[in-house]
Amino acid sequence: MYNSMDMINSSAVSSSIALVFIAAVITKVAWGRITADPASRNTLPHPPAVSGSSVIPLLHTLVTKGFRAMLQEQYTKFGSVFTISFLGMKTTFLVGPEVSAHFYQGPESEISHGSFLEFTVPMLGKDVGYGVDIATRTEQNRFYLDVLKPAKLRCHVAPMLQEVEKYFAKWGQQGTVDLKQELEQLLMLISARCLLGKEVREKMFGEVFSAFHELTENSLQLTSLLFPYAPTLTTRRRDRASARLSSIFAEIVRSRKSSNRVEEDVLQNLIGSKYKDGRPTTEAEGKHTSTATSTWTGARLLSHTECLEAALEEQQQIVKKHGDNIDYDTLLEMSFLHCCIKEALRMHPPAPIFLRKVHKNFTVRTREGYEYEIPKGHTIASPLVINHNIPYIYKDLDVYDPHRFGPGREEDRVGGKFTYNAFSGGRHACPGEAYAYMQVKVIWSHLLRNFELKLVSPFPRDRLAKACPRT
Numbered sequence: 001m002y003n004s005m006d007m008i009n010s011s012a013v014s015s016s017i018a019l020v021f022i023a024a025v026i027t028k029v030a031w032g033r034i035t036a037d038p039a040s041r042n043t044l045p046h047p048p049a050v051s052g053s054s055v056i057p058l059l060h061t062l063v064t065k066g067f068r069a070m071l072q073e074q075y076t077k078f079g080s081v082f083t084i085s086f087l088g089m090k091t092t093f094l095v096g097p098e099v100s101a102h103f104y105q106g107p108e109s110e111i112s113h114g115s116f117l118e119f120t121v122p123m124l125g126k127d128v129g130y131g132v133d134i135a136t137r138t139e140q141n142r143f144y145l146d147v148l149k150p151a152k153l154r155c156h157v158a159p160m161l162q163e164v165e166k167y168f169a170k171w172g173q174q175g176t177v178d179l180k181q182e183l184e185q186l187l188m189l190i191s192a193r194c195l196l197g198k199e200v201r202e203k204m205f206g207e208v209f210s211a212f213h214e215l216t217e218n219s220l221q222l223t224s225l226l227f228p229y230a231p232t233l234t235t236r237r238r239d240r241a242s243a244r245l246s247s248i249f250a251e252i253v254r255s256r257k258s259s260n261r262v263e264e265d266v267l268q269n270l271i272g273s274k275y276k277d278g279r280p281t282t283e284a285e286g287k288h289t290s291t292a293t294s295t296w297t298g299a300r301l302l303s304h305t306e307c308l309e310a311a312l313e314e315q316q317q318i319v320k321k322h323g324d325n326i327d328y329d330t331l332l333e334m335s336f337l338h339c340c341i342k343e344a345l346r347m348h349p350p351a352p353i354f355l356r357k358v359h360k361n362f363t364v365r366t367r368e369g370y371e372y373e374i375p376k377g378h379t380i381a382s383p384l385v386i387n388h389n390i391p392y393i394y395k396d397l398d399v400y401d402p403h404r405f406g407p408g409r410e411e412d413r414v415g416g417k418f419t420y421n422a423f424s425g426g427r428h429a430c431p432g433e434a435y436a437y438m439q440v441k442v443i444w445s446h447l448l449r450n451f452e453l454k455l456v457s458p459f460p461r462d463r464l465a466k467a468c469p470r471t
């Protein structure tokens with residue numbers, strides 16, 4: 001591995017690079033803006049670009065200040081559309097709702113996931129997710145749509161509540177817990193119960209849990225995301241965990257088939273299909289994202305007395321109205337808690353950036369009226385870390401403020417459909433959104449009603465605030 005600090009510190013090289021950088025940026029900006037004048041329409045310019053040695057200061061910011069700061073700098077400098085060229089790969093960033101419609105809605109023949117979700121292939125196995133072609137994937141997603149649709153969601157509430165009550169009964173009267181670890185365990189139990197079925201929940205829980213844990217810990221790291229097939233310790237561990245899970249699930253499928261048993265769960269949907277073996281697809285991701293979401297919601301709530309009190313007040317009102325009973329409809333009434341989760345997701349989106357491949361030239365028009373052509377072959381990126389922090393959309397964006405999504409403000413609609421992207425949008429919008437909100441609400445309404453909580457550790461660090469691939 002190269003250390004970019006060393007490269008920058010070799011002084012003679014450093015000053016000449018700095019000069020090239022400044023010169024390059026000034027010319028590129030000037031070129032982009034002048035030709036982007038809406039008056040000259042025949043030849044649309046490409047977006048302003050950073051390439052060659054000008055990328056070095058960018059890497060420096062990435063290492064010292066983090067991913068978000070690096071993109072924020074480029075956004076401030078260039079505006080909502082810019083290209084970063086690195087190692088022969090051109091990635092064009094589309095920031096904000098005005099330039100995002102085609103990214104999210106363009107037909108698969110023009111804009112696709114391409115090979116950029118390749119990291120989910122080693123993580124989840126070749127027969128599911130992004131290792132299969134689009135038709136097969138659409139079919140697989142239909143199974144999820146089925147288990148996750150509102151009529152089925154209602155049936156998940158009671159088992160979720162049982163798992164939650166049983167789990168927190170173990171906490172006793174008082175003590176100190178590692179919230180993230182606890183929530184991860186609990187969410188695994190809920191997934192096992194609601195999505196994977198009885199065998200996993202009752203017999204193989206320990207084994208499945210540790211394999212899942214290894215899989216997500218070792219897959220969702222910056223290094224694995226950028227270089228999915230690199231022969232590192234992390235990728236080896238991930239592949240081992242993935243293989244272990246596959247064989248566990250294949251075993252369940254075999255035993256169900258031989259005894260002609262039918263269960264109502266995702267696993268069964270996969271067996272019921274024409275696929276030979278049912279592997280866990282999105283559970284690993286769905287559980288991971290929900291763990292992050294419920295942990296951040298907790299961390300934020302427990303550090304904002306006013307929000308915590310408002311959330312408690314809402315629970316008290318609901319208890320007054322419905323007693324201790326919680327069902328699908330009472331969960332829908334928890335609109336403030338809903339906004340608390342949504343705001344935690346705005347500030348800490350578990351999927352911080354989406355990538356796609358361009359198969360056909362297209363044009364975008366920025367809020368300021370500049371037009372650019374994005375050519376075929378570019379990678380395009382929708383960086384949520386910036387989209388969720390645009391000052392003309394989100395007021396006081398560094399403040400945790402769930403009310404911003406409430407009646408009268410609805411900041412997530414200010415720029416139209418693609419203003420808020422925590423669950424993506426358009427063609428590949430997350431089908432698990434309602435299910436995810438439901439399970440996080442079941443957990444937090446229980447905690448709010450039954451415990452007095454206090455954050456005793458320092459506020460957790462967001463790994464994207466500072467690039468630190470190893471932690």
Ligand code: HEM
Pocket residue numbers: 141144195282283285286287289290293345350351354355421422423424425427428429430431432433435436437
């Ligand atoms: C807070 C929790 C969650 C968040 C923030 C989240 C977010 C996302 C995002 C951003 C995508 C799109 C990725 C892209 O466009 O490249 C996605 C896709 C998906 N999610 Fe979720 N998700 C969550 C929970 C879940 C759960 C619990 C499930 C299922 C049990 C689930 C099932 C799926 C599926 C099947 C897809 C693929 C959709 C497609 O490719 O068309 N998600 N999720």
Ligand SMILES: *[C@@H]1O[C@H](CO)[C@@H](O)[C@H](O)[C@H]1NC(C)=O
Pocket residue numbers: 361373375376
């Ligand atoms: C697409 O863009 C490239 C590069 O700007 C250009 O050479 C090509 O002619 C364009 N193709 C079409 C079909 O417009």
